Amino acid sequence: MDIATHVFSALYQFGDAFAFLVLSACGLAVIFGMMGVINLAHGEFIMCGAYVTAATVHAGLPLPLGILAGTLVSALVGVVVELAVIRHLYDRPLDTIVATWGLSLIATQGTLIMVGSTMAGVGTPFGSFQVGDYSYSIYRIVLFCAALGVLAALYALFNWTRFGVLARATIQVPHMAAALGVDTRLVYSLTFACGAGLAGLAGGLYAPTMTLVPTMGATFIMEAFVTVVIGGADVFLGTAPAGGVLAVVKSVMTSWQGQLFGQIGLLVAVIIVVRVLPKGISGFVLRERT
Amino acid sequence: MLDQPRKEVILSTLGLRAGYGGKPVLQGLEIEVREGEIVAVIGRNGVGKSTLMKSLIGLVPAMSGSIVYRGEAVELLPAHKRARLGMGYVPQGRDVFPRLTVGENVAVGAAIKGGGIPEAGRRKIVEAFPILEERWHQRAGTMSGGQQQQLAIGRVLIADPNLILLDEPSEGIQPNIVQEIARNMVELNRRTGVTIILVEQNLDMIRAMAQRCYVMDKGRIVANLDRAALDDAAEMRRHLAV
Amino acid sequence: MSKSVLRGLRAAALTGTLVLGSPLGSHLALAAENPIKLGVLEDQSGDFAAATIGKVHAIQLAAEEINKAGGIMGRPLELVAYDTQSDNTRYQEFMRRVLQRDKVDVVFAGFSSASREAYRPIVDQFNGFAFYNNQYEGGVCDGHMIVTGAVPEQQFSTLIPYMMEKYGKNVYTLAADYNFGQISAEWVRKIVKENGGKMAGEEFIPLGVSQFSQSIQNIQKAKPDFVVTLLVGTAQASYYEQAASANVNLPMASSVNVGQGYEHKRFKPPSLKDMFVTTNYIEEIDSPKSKEFYAKFKAKFPSEPYVNQEAENSYLAVYLYKQMVERAKSTKREEIRKVIALGDVCMDAPEGKVCIDPKSQHMSHTIYLAKVGADHSISFPKVWEDIKPYWLGEAGCDLTKKDPMAQYTPSNPPPKP
Ligand SMILES: Nc1ncnc2c1ncn2[C@@H]1O[C@H](COP(=O)(O)OP(=O)(O)OP(=O)(O)O)[C@@H](O)[C@H]1O
Numbered sequence: 001m002d003i004a005t006h007v008f009s010a011l012y013q014f015g016d017a018f019a020f021l022v023l024s025a026c027g028l029a030v031i032f033g034m035m036g037v038i039n040l041a042h043g044e045f046i047m048c049g050a051y052v053t054a055a056t057v058h059a060g061l062p063l064p065l066g067i068l069a070g071t072l073v074s075a076l077v078g079v080v081v082e083l084a085v086i087r088h089l090y091d092r093p094l095d096t097i098v099a100t101w102g103l104s105l106i107a108t109q110g111t112l113i114m115v116g117s118t119m120a121g122v123g124t125p126f127g128s129f130q131v132g133d134y135s136y137s138i139y140r141i142v143l144f145c146a147a148l149g150v151l152a153a154l155y156a157l158f159n160w161t162r163f164g165v166l167a168r169a170t171i172q173v174p175h176m177a178a179a180l181g182v183d184t185r186l187v188y189s190l191t192f193a194c195g196a197g198l199a200g201l202a203g204g205l206y207a208p209t210m211t212l213v214p215t216m217g218a219t220f221i222m223e224a225f226v227t228v229v230i231g232g233a234d235v236f237l238g239t240a241p242a243g244g245v246l247a248v249v250k251s252v253m254t255s256w257q258g259q260l261f262g263q264i265g266l267l268v269a270v271i272i273v274v275r276v277l278p279k280g281i282s283g284f285v286l287r288e289r290t
Numbered sequence: 291m292l293d294q295p296r297k298e299v300i301l302s303t304l305g306l307r308a309g310y311g312g313k314p315v316l317q318g319l320e321i322e323v324r325e326g327e328i329v330a331v332i333g334r335n336g337v338g339k340s341t342l343m344k345s346l347i348g349l350v351p352a353m354s355g356s357i358v359y360r361g362e363a364v365e366l367l368p369a370h371k372r373a374r375l376g377m378g379y380v381p382q383g384r385d386v387f388p389r390l391t392v393g394e395n396v397a398v399g400a401a402i403k404g405g406g407i408p409e410a411g412r413r414k415i416v417e418a419f420p421i422l423e424e425r426w427h428q429r430a431g432t433m434s435g436g437q438q439q440q441l442a443i444g445r446v447l448i449a450d451p452n453l454i455l456l457d458e459p460s461e462g463i464q465p466n467i468v469q470e471i472a473r474n475m476v477e478l479n480r481r482t483g484v485t486i487i488l489v490e491q492n493l494d495m496i497r498a499m500a501q502r503c504y505v506m507d508k509g510r511i512v513a514n515l516d517r518a519a520l521d522d523a524a525e526m527r528r529h530l531a532v
Numbered sequence: 533m534s535k536s537v538l539r540g541l542r543a544a545a546l547t548g549t550l551v552l553g554s555p556l557g558s559h560l561a562l563a564a565e566n567p568i569k570l571g572v573l574e575d576q577s578g579d580f581a582a583a584t585i586g587k588v589h590a591i592q593l594a595a596e597e598i599n600k601a602g603g604i605m606g607r608p609l610e611l612v613a614y615d616t617q618s619d620n621t622r623y624q625e626f627m628r629r630v631l632q633r634d635k636v637d638v639v640f641a642g643f644s645s646a647s648r649e650a651y652r653p654i655v656d657q658f659n660g661f662a663f664y665n666n667q668y669e670g671g672v673c674d675g676h677m678i679v680t681g682a683v684p685e686q687q688f689s690t691l692i693p694y695m696m697e698k699y700g701k702n703v704y705t706l707a708a709d710y711n712f713g714q715i716s717a718e719w720v721r722k723i724v725k726e727n728g729g730k731m732a733g734e735e736f737i738p739l740g741v742s743q744f745s746q747s748i749q750n751i752q753k754a755k756p757d758f759v760v761t762l763l764v765g766t767a768q769a770s771y772y773e774q775a776a777s778a779n780v781n782l783p784m785a786s787s788v789n790v791g792q793g794y795e796h797k798r799f800k801p802p803s804l805k806d807m808f809v810t811t812n813y814i815e816e817i818d819s820p821k822s823k824e825f826y827a828k829f830k831a832k833f834p835s836e837p838y839v840n841q842e843a844e845n846s847y848l849a850v851y852l853y854k855q856m857v858e859r860a861k862s863t864k865r866e867e868i869r870k871v872i873a874l875g876d877v878c879m880d881a882p883e884g885k886v887c888i889d890p891k892s893q894h895m896s897h898t899i900y901l902a903k904v905g906a907d908h909s910i911s912f913p914k915v916w917e918d919i920k921p922y923w924l925g926e927a928g929c930d931l932t933k934k935d936p937m938a939q940y941t942p943s944n945p946p947p948k949p
C-alpha cells in the first residue's frame with residue numbers, strides 16, 4: 001500500500017473523530033461557555049434531534065430537511081426548557097446540574113414510554129468510495145464538512161451579527177449589558193435554544209448512522225464533556241482546538257490498540273489538561289492574551 | 291434651552307429605599323432633577339452613592355418608594371427597559387466588555403436604537419473622544435483606565451440618552467483626561483440639553499461641571515447646595531469629609 | 533410496544549407486585565390459594581430494553597395461560613416484576629428485595645452477563661433459585677441457577693465451521709468488551725483453531741461506543757473472509773449501518789444479533805445483508821409450534837416489535853418451572869433439583885423439543901441458522917436438532933454431585949477431581 005493511501009486513511013480517521021467530537025460538544029460548549037450552565041440533558045437534546053429527523057424522514061421528508069426539522073424542534077424544546085426551568089436557576093449552578101439531570105431522565109423514560117424502545121433507522125445516504133485497499137463512507141466526509149460548517153457558522157454568528165455581539169457582551173458583564181438596554185433574559189433564552197439546536201443538529205446528522213433508542217444521547221456525552229472540559233468555556237478558542245487535539249489522540253490510539261485505548265487516550269488527555277491548564281485551552285489562551 | 295427658567299422635572303424619587311440582601315442602603319431618599327441640569331451627588335465612601343445610581347437604572351431593585359422618570363413610574367421596570375426609555379448609565383469602575391473591541395462595545399450601546407452604529411453618532415463620539423477612533427478594533431480590556439472611561443461614556447452617548455448617570459468618572463484617571471471628559475460633558479449638555487447626574491469626589495470636576503449638588507449621608511440626602519456653595523471651598527471640604 | 537401495557541408494568545414495578553389478569557371466576561378460586569411467587573427482574577428501560585421487554589411479556593403470557601388453566605398445583609402464579617433499567621446495581625438491589633422482602637419462590641432474571649454475575653452471588657448467598665433465560669457465553673456451574681438460553685457450544689460449534697467452510701478460514705472477531713464478549717471470543721478462537729483456520733484479528737469494543745470508522749478500517753486492513761460480530765447493546769449496533777455505508781461487504785456471523793436485538797427489523801436494508809446467526813428461536817421460524825406461539829404472543833401484545841429467542845426462552849421457562857414444581861410437589865429448590873437429576877425434564881417448546889441437562893442445569897436446543905438477505909428477509913439454510921450444552925458436563929461440572937457456584941471458561945475449566 002502506498003504512502004498516499006496511508007495518509008488519506010489517517011486524515012479520514014482524524015476527520016471522522018474530529019467531526020464526532022466537535023458536533024457532540026458544540027451545543028454543550030455554547031450553553032456552558034455563554035451561560036455557565038452545565039446542561040446534563042445535552043444528550044437528550046441530541047436524541048430529540050435524531051428522533052425528529054428519523055420521524056420526518058419516515059414521513060417522507062428528504063434527509064437534509066429532516067435534519068433541519070430535528071434542529072429546529074430541539075431548539076424549540078430548548079426555549080421551553082429555558083423558560084420553565086433553567087431561567088429560575090441562573091444563580092444556582094448546582095441546582096441547574098441536578099435539574100437538567102432530572103430532565104434527561106424524564107426525557108429518556110418519556111421517550112421510551114411514548115415512542116417505544118427503538119425506532120427504525122433511516123439508512124446512510126451517498127454510499128462509499130475506494131482509496132487504495134480501503135473503502136470509505138461518503139457520509140462521514142459530509143459529517144466532517146458539517147463540523148467545519150458548524151464552527152464557521154458559529155464564528156460568524158457570534159462575531160458578525162448583532163445577536164452575537166450582544167450575547168458576548170451579556171456573558172462578559174451581564175449587569176452592564178442589561179443597563180445598556182440588552183434584554184439579557186432573551187439573550188439567555190436564545191443562547192440556550194442555540195445550544196439545544198446544535199445538539200439537535202448533531203443528533204440529526206448522526207441519526208442515519210446510528211441505532212435510534214431513547215438512551216442514544218449517552219453515547220455522545222463522554223466525547224462532548226471531554227471536549228468541553230479540555231476546551232474550556234470558549235467555543236472557538238476551546239472546542240475547535242480541543243476537538244483537533246482529541247481527534248488526533250483518539251484516532252492514533254484507536255488505530256494502534258483499538259477502541260478501548262482510544263477512550264483511555266481521551267480520559268488521559270483530560271487528566272493531563274485539567275492538571276496543566278485548569279481552565280482548559282481557551283482559558284489558557286485568554287490568560288495569555290490579557 | 292438652558293436659559294429657560296423652569297424646566298420640566300426629568301427624574302424624581304420619593305421615599306426610595308434600596309439595598310442588598312434585604313438590607314436597605316438608601317433609606318427613603320428623595321431627589322428631584324430637572325431637564326438639562328447637571329447635578330452632582332457627593333458624600334463619604336460607602337454612603338450609598340453608587341447604590342443610588344444602580345437603583346435609578348434598575349440594577350438594584352427598589353424595596354419601596356418611587357422613581358419617576360419623565361412622568362412615568364419606572365421603579366418596577368427592569369434595567370434594559372429603563373435604558374430604552376433614555377437613561378444612560380456609566381458605572382463606577384467603567385465595566386467595559388473586556389473581550390469585545392471598542393467598536394463592539396459601542397455597538398452594544400447602539401443596539402437599543404435597533405440597528406448598527408449610526409455614522410452620525412459614531413462621528414459624534416469619536417470627535418469627543420478621538421482615542422476611540424484610534425483604538426476602534428482593539429479589545430477594550432487592553433486599554434488604560436482613562437481610555438476605558440471614555441469608551442464607557444461613548445458607549446452610552448451613541449444611543450442619544452436624555453439622562454446620563456455618571457458614577458465617579460474621575461476615579462483612577464490622569465488629571466488631563468478628567469478635564470477633557472468634564473469639558474466634553476459640559477459641551478454636550480450645552481448643545482443637546484442632556485441631563486447629567488454626576489457622582490464625584492473630585493472637587494475640580496464637580497466645579498467644572500455641576501450646577502448644584504446633593505450631599506448624601508447614610509442613605510439620605512442631607513443637603514442641596516447651590517452653585518455659590520459649590521465654589522465655597524471651606525463648605526465643600528466640610529461636606530466631602532463629613 | 534403497547535403504551536398501556538408498559539404503564540401497567542411500570543405501575544406494577546412501583547407497587548411491587550402484579551397479579552396477572554385472568555377471568556374473574558377462576559381468579560377468585562385461585563386467589564383463595566396461597567400463590568406461587570415468581571420474581572421478574574428484567575430491563576424494561578435503558579440500553580438493553582429493546583431486546584428484553586419481550587421477555588417480560590413472554591413471562592406474562594405464560595403466567596396468564598397457566599393461571600387460566602388452573603395454576604401450578606392449583607396455586608396461582610403471581611409475578612413480582614421490577615425494572616432493572618439495564619443497570620447492574622439495580623439487579624443487586626432488586627434481587628435482595630425479591631428474595632428477602634417479597635420472598636418469591638423463583639426469580640427469572642437478567643440479560644447481560646454482567647448483570648447475571650452481579651446478582652448471582654446474592655442468589656447463592658440467600659439460597660435462592662433463579663432462571664437465566666438468555667443466551668450467553670456459557671460456563672455457569674451453579675446449582676442455584678437454571679439456564680434456558682443457548683451457550684457457545686450450541687451456537688458457535690454449529691455456526692463457525694459452517695461459515696469457515698462456506699467463506700474461508702480467516703476470521704475477524706469484533707466483540708463487546710466485557711465478560712460475554714471476551715469469553716465468546718475465546719470460544720470463537722478455539723473453534724477456528726480446531727477447524728484449521730486463523731484469526732485475522734480481534735477487537736474489543738467498550739460498551740456504549742457508537743462510532744466505528746477506525747474499527748471498520750482495521751477490519752479492511754486485516755482482510756478476513758468473514759467477521760464474527762459479538763456486539764451488545766444498542767449503541768454498538770450502530771456498527772452495521774456504518775460498515776454498510778463504508779461498503780465493507782463481508783459476511784458476518786453472530787450469536788447475538790437478529791435473535792436478540794432484531795437488527796434486521798430495525799435497520800434499513802441492506803446493512804445486515806449476509807449476517808448469519810445461530811439462534812434457538814426467532815419469530816420467522818416456520819413450524820406449526822412456532823406459529824402458534826407467535827400468534828398467541830401477538831394476540832396479547834399486538835404492538836410487540838419482535839418476538840426474539842430470549843422471549844421464547846422466558847416463555848418455555850415458565851412451563852418448565854411448572855412441570856418441575858408439579859413433579860416435585862414442592863417449590864423447594866432441593867426437591868426440584870431431585871426432579872432435574874432424573875434427566876427427563878423436557879418439553880415441546882415453540883422451537884422444538886428441549887431438555888434440561890442435570891449436570892449443568894443448562895438446556896438442549898434446536899439451533900436454527902438464520903441468514904439475513906439483502907432485503908433483510910430471513911432464510912434458514914440449516915437447522916441442527918437437539919444440540920446439547922455439552923461443554924460444562926465434559927469439562928467436569930456435575931451439579932448432581934457438587935455445586936461449585938462458579939463460572940468457567942475454556943481457558944479456566946472446572947478443577948479436575
Ligand atoms: N453588591 C453589594 N452587596 C452588598 N453590599 C453592598 C454591595 N455594594 C455595595 N454594598 C454596600 O452598600 C453600601 C453603599 O455602597 P455604595 O457602593 O453605594 O457606596 P458609595 O457611596 O458608592 O461608596 P464609594 O464612594 O466607595 O463608591 C456600602 O456599605 C457597601 O459595602
Ligand SMILES: [Mg+2]
Pocket residue numbers: 339340341382458
Ligand atoms: Mg460608589
